[in-house]
Amino acid sequence: MTHDAIAVIDFGGQYAHLIATKIRRLHVLAEIRQPEDPTDAFRRYKGIIISGSPSLASFGEDSTYNKAIYDLDVPIFGFCFGHQEMAKHYGGTVVHGGREWGPADLRVVADSPIFKGLGRTERVWMSHFDSVTSVGPGFEEVGYTSLGESGEPHRFAAIASNTLRRYGVQFHPEVDDTVHGDEMIANFVLGVCGCSPSWTMERYVEERVDQVRRQVGDRSVFLLASGGVDSTVAARLLGMAIGADRLNLLHVDNGLMRKDESRQVLEVFREFGLDRNLHFVDASDTFLSALAGAVEPEQKRTIIGNTFIEVFEREAKRLGIEGHLLGQGTIYPDTIETGGTKRADTIKTHHNRVPVIERMIAEGRVVEPLADLYKVEVRELGEKLGIPHGLVWRHPFPGPGLGVRLLCSAGAAHSEGLADIEPKVGEVAARFGVAALAMPIKSVGVKADLRSYEHPVLVSGDAPWEKQLELAASLFRHVPGVNRCIWNLAPGAPARVKPLAATVTRARLDLLREADHLVMEGLRRHGIYDAIWQCPTALVPLEVDGRGREFVIVRPIHSERAMTATPAQLPAGLVAELCEQILPLPGVSGLALDVTTKPPGTIEWE
Numbered sequence: 001m002t003h004d005a006i007a008v009i010d011f012g013g014q015y016a017h018l019i020a021t022k023i024r025r026l027h028v029l030a031e032i033r034q035p036e037d038p039t040d041a042f043r044r045y046k047g048i049i050i051s052g053s054p055s056l057a058s059f060g061e062d063s064t065y066n067k068a069i070y071d072l073d074v075p076i077f078g079f080c081f082g083h084q085e086m087a088k089h090y091g092g093t094v095v096h097g098g099r100e101w102g103p104a105d106l107r108v109v110a111d112s113p114i115f116k117g118l119g120r121t122e123r124v125w126m127s128h129f130d131s132v133t134s135v136g137p138g139f140e141e142v143g144y145t146s147l148g149e150s151g152e153p154h155r156f157a158a159i160a161s162n163t164l165r166r167y168g169v170q171f172h173p174e175v176d177d178t179v180h181g182d183e184m185i186a187n188f189v190l191g192v193c194g195c196s197p198s199w200t201m202e203r204y205v206e207e208r209v210d211q212v213r214r215q216v217g218d219r220s221v222f223l224l225a226s227g228g229v230d231s232t233v234a235a236r237l238l239g240m241a242i243g244a245d246r247l248n249l250l251h252v253d254n255g256l257m258r259k260d261e262s263r264q265v266l267e268v269f270r271e272f273g274l275d276r277n278l279h280f281v282d283a284s285d286t287f288l289s290a291l292a293g294a295v296e297p298e299q300k301r302t303i304i305g306n307t308f309i310e311v312f313e314r315e316a317k318r319l320g321i322e323g324h325l326l327g328q329g330t331i332y333p334d335t336i337e338t339g340g341t342k343r344a345d346t347i348k349t350h351h352n353r354v355p356v357i358e359r360m361i362a363e364g365r366v367v368e369p370l371a372d373l374y375k376v377e378v379r380e381l382g383e384k385l386g387i388p389h390g391l392v393w394r395h396p397f398p399g400p401g402l403g404v405r406l407l408c409s410a411g412a413a414h415s416e417g418l419a420d421i422e423p424k425v426g427e428v429a430a431r432f433g434v435a436a437l438a439m440p441i442k443s444v445g446v447k448a449d450l451r452s453y454e455h456p457v458l459v460s461g462d463a464p465w466e467k468q469l470e471l472a473a474s475l476f477r478h479v480p481g482v483n484r485c486i487w488n489l490a491p492g493a494p495a496r497v498k499p500l501a502a503t504v505t506r507a508r509l510d511l512l513r514e515a516d517h518l519v520m521e522g523l524r525r526h527g528i529y530d531a532i533w534q535c536p537t538a539l540v541p542l543e544v545d546g547r548g549r550e551f552v553i554v555r556p557i558h559s560e561r562a563m564t565a566t567p568a569q570l571p572a573g574l575v576a577e578l579c580e581q582i583l584p585l586p587g588v589s590g591l592a593l594d595v596t597t598k599p600p601g602t603i604e605w606e
């Protein structure tokens with residue numbers, strides 16, 4: 001059967017694949033295409049969407065992409081960079097400036113099929129440095145965003161030429177935080193392009209099973225199984241494709257797991273009958289000695305990824321199953337955030353995408369049946385394949401585990417840029433009547449599809465939840481160099497925090513494990529574990545009191561696909577309990593809640 005299809009041109013934006021996923025959820029086939037693909041490759045599509053990009057449209061011409069697509073009589077919808085490129089192509093202007101991060105209100109000022117059935121004001125999600133400042137002949141402004149606080153509108157946030165069937169929006173309709181983004185995509189795909197919905201998840205499973213069979217042939221697979229939803233669903237799918245006999249599972253305790261986790265994971269595997277060829281190895285010593293002295297986040301990830309492979313090969317040899325393919329439950333964000341598509345920036349190198357694994361992939365020695373799915377699809381698939389609800393809905397836990405939540409430092413302050421940041425932070429804090437301190441460390445974030453490594457700001461004072469979020473948004477908007485806002489839960493307002501020299505040690509991991517355990521227990525006790533998507537706890541080597549004790553940060557978030565996130569509010573009772581339980585832990589001097597959206601902060605601190 002042939003399906004109506006949409007082409008998504010991947011300019012390396014963090015969300016290109018998400019666009020395809022959203023279209024598939026409408027039961028319409030969507031395929032990712034490269035910008036330089038020949039014009040003929042685009043003829044069979046009923047519509048084209050141009051994604052965002054880490055590149056700047058204001059920078060000049062991207063001579064490598066095929067602009068003949070604009071000559072096709074096919075509707076085109078541009079998002080962010082795609083919107084800017086389209087505006088430029090048809091005679092408009094794009095400038096470097098007018099940046100916006102996170103939520104914005106779009107005022108719709110003209111009729112457009114994209115906004116059919118929607119309100120005159122729509123909550124949308126922004127992440128950009130450049131903006132469109134004029135449009136060419138035949139195009140009109142369909143909407144602008146108002147900043148609220150400063151009152152200055154950002155013009156041309158939505159543009160269109162109904163005659164040419166060309167549409168552009170500065171925001172990202174594909175992310176869940178654009179409240180009616182799905183409707184906008186549906187208006188384009190089903191309305192403007194007239195696609196008929198004939199594509200299903202069952203179809204996806206059949207194709208994937210077929211593909212795995214072709215790739216594996218008569219070989220066997222040795223799957224790294226963490227016990228999380230991704231590797232467990234991958235195990236089920238591989239089992240369906242090649243049979244349980246040819247599937248071996250390896251669960252590695254890398255010393256970076258949660259309290260008591262490996263024991264629980266093995267029990268769960270046994271319970272679900274996934275223990276036929278299940279192997280376990282306690283490799284915590286190997287991992288901790290490999291990590292000794294490492295401080296930089298990317299260096300730690302690379303070490304963790306390499307050590308997984310070292311342990312995998314050692315175990316395969318010990319079990320006499322060398323020559324098996326390496327199986328991984330890699331999902332799409334792992335690839336895209338590692339810069340795994342041609343034009344994407346490296347936000348962070350996921351442990352399952354380190355160079356040694358990339359080499360194995362190139363040699364055809366890796367099988368990853370879920371590599372183009374997002375968490376929400378993996379869960380949908382997990383439920384379809386009969387994996388119990390409790391496992392399917394476990395909070396995601398990163399492969400490098402607590403390794404990315406245990407921040408390390410050489411002890412020197414990261415103070416570059418702080419002199420510029422501090423007065424601006426002071427101004428924003430004064431407007432909200434609170435105290436704020438830019439911190440002399442850095443954490444990873446993502447801004448306009450690019451990796452950022454910038455300062456968090458610690459805020460102390462009383463403010464209702466909405467005000468906390470407003471203050472954070474205001475900081476991100478007005479203070480370059482800041483990508484995170486954390487709210488102090490300890491009494492008083494520290495005037496100064498000092499970095500401590502700290503590396504990956506068992507003692508620090510045990511402290512983090514205990515704090516994390518208290519947070520997880522708290523979420524369960526208050527019945528909100530399921531309502532929260534993920535809640536990392538991080539240990540940050542900063543002291544407030546000159547006694548060498550560290551900071552604990554709790555980051556509850558709501559998300560659907562981990563590509564964007566909003567901070568989740570915890571009940572006041574739970575916050576009070578966490579203060580009582582975590583602040584007295586030996587080695588802890590501070591406790592804060594992270595109230596940062598993604599972008600500009602990533603979910604994990606590293």
Ligand code: XMP
Pocket residue numbers: 301333334337348349350351352396397398399400404534562563598601602603604605606
């Ligand atoms: P970030 O921090 O990039 O996280 O916003 C997005 C999602 O991915 C998880 N995460 C990882 N998962 N290996 C993984 O398997 C990694 O290196 C890694 N880093 C982040 C994170 O927990 C969140 O769910």
